[in-house]
Amino acid sequence: MSVELTRYAYLGPAGTFTEQALRTVPETAGAELLPMVTVPEALQAVRDARADAALVPLENSVEGAVPPTLDGLAGGERLMIKREVLLPVTFNLYASAGADLTTVKTVASHPHGLAQCQGWLRRHVPQAELITAPSTSDAAEGVVRGDWDAAVCAPVAGQRNQLEELAVDVGDNAAAVTRFILVTRPMRPPAPTGADVTSLVAFIAHDRTGALLEVLTEFAVRGINLTRIESRPTKERIGRYCFFLDCDGHIEDARVGEALMGLRRVCADVRFLGSYPRAGADHEGDGRAEPSDADSDAAGWLARVRAGEA
Numbered sequence: 001m002s003v004e005l006t007r008y009a010y011l012g013p014a015g016t017f018t019e020q021a022l023r024t025v026p027e028t029a030g031a032e033l034l035p036m037v038t039v040p041e042a043l044q045a046v047r048d049a050r051a052d053a054a055l056v057p058l059e060n061s062v063e064g065a066v067p068p069t070l071d072g073l074a075g076g077e078r079l080m081i082k083r084e085v086l087l088p089v090t091f092n093l094y095a096s097a098g099a100d101l102t103t104v105k106t107v108a109s110h111p112h113g114l115a116q117c118q119g120w121l122r123r124h125v126p127q128a129e130l131i132t133a134p135s136t137s138d139a140a141e142g143v144v145r146g147d148w149d150a151a152v153c154a155p156v157a158g159q160r161n162q163l164e165e166l167a168v169d170v171g172d173n174a175a176a177v178t179r180f181i182l183v184t185r186p187m188r189p190p191a192p193t194g195a196d197v198t199s200l201v202a203f204i205a206h207d208r209t210g211a212l213l214e215v216l217t218e219f220a221v222r223g224i225n226l227t228r229i230e231s232r233p234t235k236e237r238i239g240r241y242c243f244f245l246d247c248d249g250h251i252e253d254a255r256v257g258e259a260l261m262g263l264r265r266v267c268a269d270v271r272f273l274g275s276y277p278r279a280g281a282d283h284e285g286d287g288r289a290e291p292s293d294a295d296s297d298a299a300g301w302l303a304r305v306r307a308g309e310a
């Protein structure tokens with residue numbers, strides 16, 4: 001039985017890339033959308049049951065991970081990823097009416113917005129001080145508030161705030177894509193599709209020599225493709241890290257289930273973050289970790305040996 005989700009928190013205010021990504025999720029049509037100022041607030045809204053789900057940015061193809069999202073998944077009450085959404089991102093530069101590139105002294109954006117436009121900004125507004133805002137859309141609202149002169153944001157955010165477009169497509173990489181995740185309180189993962197991702201956090205046993213190699217080996221020996229590995233400090237003390245892992249396959253796939261059991265044996269702790277359809281898998285079979293012929297052959301052989309037949 002699938003649970004109906006009706007209230008979606010997201011990194012707001014309206015006009016963020018996160019809102020645009022959320023609107024591509026068919027189930028959100030007619031749902032209540034709850035803009036939150038920061039990623040931790042969006043995640044907390046789900047934990048407190050003020051929202052059924054939250055969409056937050058996880059990583060970008062140019063700038064990498066969004067640390068508050070990783071930290072929010074690794075700590076606190078457990079949350080689960082139900083779906084991922086990929087969105088190409090293009091940035092424009094907006095300011096108040098009458099401004100031009102020579103008069104802009106301050107430019108604000110989300111840290112990923114500033115990072116992805118830094119080359120363009122250095123070349124075209126070298127005099128400008130760069131200011132970090134909680135989101136690109138908050139940066140646009142900040143121009144209206146008079147907090148700074150200009151914002152790097154999505155066209156919708158510039159238009160919503162009736163700002164003047166100073167430049168279009170100011171991103172350094174035209175192919176930039178951001179990966180967002182829809183998180184819920186823990187629930188049964190969606191059924192396998194044959195093209196799924198499994199995400200987890202491995203807290204390795206630090207006193208164990210070769211602990212990370214053991215973790216990787218659990219996947220490698222079962223022929224499971226690891227698609228991402230990212231470390232974050234656990235914040236206990238310097239030198240303590242946890243590892244965010246994504247692999248092809250679904251927790252209901254025999255091989256993935258066995259790898260998770262293996263991790264449970266070798267790690268200090270394992271936090272399962274979810275199994276969900278891989279976005280952009282353009283044909284069935286991407287991200288599959290179903291038993292191969294070699295696996296069924298091995299299972300059959302073991303059964304025969306146990307039965308005294310081989």
Ligand SMILES: O=C(O)C(=O)Cc1ccccc1
Binds near residue numbers: 017019112
């Ligand atoms: O600030 C936003 O609009 C977001 O949704 C976060 C973000 C920022 C920059 C690139 C992609 C997502």
